[in-house]
Amino acid sequence: MYYSTDYTTHAQAIAELFASTFAASEGAEEGALIGALARRLIAESPAEDLRLVTAWDDGALVGGIFFTRLTYAGDPRTVFMMAPVAVATAH
Numbered sequence: 908m909y910y911s912t913d914y915t916t917h918a919q920a921i922a923e924l925f926a927s928t929f930a931a932s933e934g935a936e937e938g939a940l941i942g943a944l945a946r947r948l949i950a951e952s953p954a955e956d957l958r959l960v961t962a963w964d965d966g967a968l969v970g971g972i973f974f975t976r977l978t979y980a981g982d983p984r985t986v987f988m989m990a991p992v993a994v995a996t997a998h
Contacts (some may be wrong), residue, residue, distance in 0.1 A: 909962070921949065924993050925945040928995065952975060971992070
C-alpha cells in the first residue's frame with residue numbers, strides 16, 4: 908500500500924473514486940453529488956486550505972480522505988474537517 912498527498916495529478920481518478928463509492932452505497936444521485944464535491948474541492952480550494960491523502964494498491968486508487976480548513980471570525984485556531992472519505996467498494 909502506498910499513500911500520497913499529491914492530488915493534482917490524479918484529480919479525475921479521485922473524483923471518480925468518490926462518485927463510484929457513494930453511488931454504490933447511497934445511490935447514483937448521491938454518487939454524482941459527492942463526485943462533483945470532490946472535483947470542486949480539488950479545483951477551487953486554496954492549497955493551504957486542503958489536505959487530501961490517497962491510498963494506492965498496485966497502482967490502483969483504493970481510498971481517499973479530504974481534510975478542509977474551517978475558519979471562524981475571531982478564532983485563531985487551525986481546524987480541518989475530515990470529510991468526505993471513500994474506500995473502493997472492492998476493498
